[in-house]
Amino acid sequence: MSPESTGQNEHNLTVYRRGFRTWRGNRPFWAGLFTMLGGAPIAYFPYADLHLGNMTLAMSTTAGAGSLIIGVLLITLGLTMWFHSIVRVFAGVAAILLALISIPVANIGGFVIGFLLALIGGALSISWAPGEPAADEADPQDAPLSLDKRQPESGYASEGALHGAAVPQQPAGDHDAASGYDGGTHRAG
Template sequence: MNGKRPRGSPYRLADARERFNGWRMGRPFLAGILTVLGAISILYPSYAGLTIGQLTIHIATTAGCGSLIIGGLLVMLGLVMWLQPVMHVFAGSGAILLALASIPVSNLGGFFLGLLLSLLGAALSIAWTPSQPSSAHPSSSMGS
């Protein structure tokens, strides 16, 4: 038997899940998710309208342009964390600077939710270390 599974095999989903888990473990995945979620919550209040009964409220200020720039850059840095894990320190540092810049520029950093999510994601990205491949323990090969 060659070890390959047939096409209609139910194990294909398990194989895909294993490949995804292997890909996910080789990069700061949670840091990227939190950074992108923070970017979305920074972008959202500037472009969404709130409707209460017949009253529609739009936050139409100069924060719209700043939110678009900061949110877009945070999304790109979150993707860099996933696609270029070697640059995790650069992406995390840039995300911290952008998240802090979002306080005065874009509605208090997405009403502090985007600020906190982006800062947490950036800190996780900076603190992330690549996992070392497991090797045999050095003392296991030595005789007693």
């Protein structure tokens, strides 16, 4: 190895950080994190004891098992959002419903903290959409094929336009009978 090579001398922490950033960007990371953080107080508070000097204040309720189940399900849904992002909409709806159910069951939704975190996490999961690959990374083999195999005529888009390049278009109301261009997005046959 020579000292001029740049790829070999990166610090391991930088490599892990970039790998984590890539992993985080391909899934609803923040939705899963908020959902898991919302499940923790919902599951914890019914079993917690607060000690004030010689006095012990127990916050357990009759529905302690219900709040434990809700908290564990919210944590499971958060992990599902991370590792199976294809079901993110289902996981988000389920997280919102469990957060709403936690209000009467689990000490006002983990004293509102768990309720709000799970609600935000579910909403983020529903609204998250996977990103499109960059244009330079797109495979030209994946480009949509045209049904018309003729070469582009005048008035039609160039070959570069079929692969995502910007092409100026005529105004929508214009109609050019010679080229078959009708101002829409369809090619005349």
